Amino acid sequence: MYRIAVIPGDGVGPEVVRESRKLLGFICDRDSTVQLAFDEFPWGTDYYLSTGEMMPADGLAQLSGYDAILFGAVGSPRVPDHVTLRQLLLRIRHGFDQYINLRPVRLLPGIRSPLADVGPSDVDMLFVREGTEGEYAGLGDRIYRGTDRDVALQTAIFSRHGVQRAVRWAFELARREGRSVTSVSKGNALQYSGVLWDEVFAEVSTEYPDVESHELLVDAAAMFMVMDPRRFGVVVASNLYADILTDLGAAIMGGMGLAPSANLNPEHRFPSMFEPIHGSAPDIAGKSVANPVGSIWSTALMLEHLGHAAWSAAVQRAIQAAVASPATRTPDLGGTASTRQAGDAVIALLDHARETPRPEAGPPPVPGAAPAASPVPPS
Ligand code: NAD
Numbered sequence: 001m002y003r004i005a006v007i008p009g010d011g012v013g014p015e016v017v018r019e020s021r022k023l024l025g026f027i028c029d030r031d032s033t034v035q036l037a038f039d040e041f042p043w044g045t046d047y048y049l050s051t052g053e054m055m056p057a058d059g060l061a062q063l064s065g066y067d068a069i070l071f072g073a074v075g076s077p078r079v080p081d082h083v084t085l086r087q088l089l090l091r092i093r094h095g096f097d098q099y100i101n102l103r104p105v106r107l108l109p110g111i112r113s114p115l116a117d118v119g120p121s122d123v124d125m126l127f128v129r130e131g132t133e134g135e136y137a138g139l140g141d142r143i144y145r146g147t148d149r150d151v152a153l154q155t156a157i158f159s160r161h162g163v164q165r166a167v168r169w170a171f172e173l174a175r176r177e178g179r180s181v182t183s184v185s186k187g188n189a190l191q192y193s194g195v196l197w198d199e200v201f202a203e204v205s206t207e208y209p210d211v212e213s214h215e216l217l218v219d220a221a222a223m224f225m226v227m228d229p230r231r232f233g234v235v236v237a238s239n240l241y242a243d244i245l246t247d248l249g250a251a252i253m254g255g256m257g258l259a260p261s262a263n264l265n266p267e268h269r270f271p272s273m274f275e276p277i278h279g280s281a282p283d284i285a286g287k288s289v290a291n292p293v294g295s296i297w298s299t300a301l302m303l304e305h306l307g308h309a310a311w312s313a314a315v316q317r318a319i320q321a322a323v324a325s326p327a328t329r330t331p332d333l334g335g336t337a338s339t340r341q342a343g344d345a346v347i348a349l350l351d352h353a354r355e356t357p358r359p360e361a362g363p364p365p366v367p368g369a370a371p372a373a374s375p376v377p378p379s
């Protein structure tokens, strides 16, 4: 029995997480070997407005006994974003040492990318975003606030240990998947942190002579994602760069509503957290039009992480089949389905997706396949 902590959060978070939970409930009903128990936590902006905190002081201790966290989104115009995000989402990522944020960027068949003349075989990247340090370290200060001498310091942290473990994990993933690795940094302008990143990448790459490796400056990487997305296999980058590039990736794969992520503590010392990369989308919240696919796909990454690889693959195949038809797509993809109908469509296709043999006779390889069930930390 796995225990799952569910944090639906704000805006469209609860709407998309509802569909993910429905799908997991369906799987548990179908297969007695999948045993999941859910506890829901009401943490988010409403909780903050009534208690003064985004989660209780012992929130991490409460979550620490769970096997995984299913997260929706947080953020509301009613509270400054740096409060809501720092006190909940980033606290969990940092507190649980979720140093790998895996973000598949895949164009599914039938979805039109805004890039001209690209198809599914051209857009298939696995972003490995460092999740605990970099620009998000949360260190800094503010002096002379409110005066015309106002100064802000925001200190990034790049440690050899931190860069090394993210880069190694990326190489392990690339080796398993038969892909290249591209490192993204900015060593030409950032003579301390960027250069450390590049040095560590070069060192680690010598441990993987069988894996093709490349280095790009982040500005050029953004350009190549648009001009030549096929050059990317696994991409490893710091917290901020990969945050920005994966929104670009989401756009390239058809929209924010599709893109999944897994915040992993690869050693399983702490729970890992699974969430779509999109935010609370206040502009469409409450209208039942949010696309649940990013959340459902993240749930597939969770199933893989928990050792249910066959179900993970089935969910990803069912997603692929569901989004192929406008009738079962939400409006962001030019469809007519509501959030609920889009979630139901994935579930309705699950049994068939599960029975479809792979790989020869089945559909193309599973989109967004996560690394092995229990990603082994490279020593
Ligand atoms: P956003 O991702 O919420 O929305 C950007 C655009 O994508 C909007 O037009 C939105 O309608 C659309 N979109 C997002 N999710 C969608 C879905 N499931 N289906 C269809 N369309 C979808 O980003 P934002 O507007 O910059 O941020 C809104 C709030 O969310 C802010 O408070 C921000 O800080 C927060 N945020 C939270 C997370 C998180 O909790 N993980 C991530 C990003 C942003």
Ligand code: IPM
Pocket (backbone or CB within 6 Å): 085, 089, 090, 243, 277, 279
């Ligand atoms: C994401 C989000 C978060 C991030 C924000 C909301 C702090 O944009 O998960 O991509 O930047 O990590």
Ligand code: MN
Pocket (backbone or CB within 6 Å): 243, 244, 247, 277
């Ligand atoms: Mn982001």
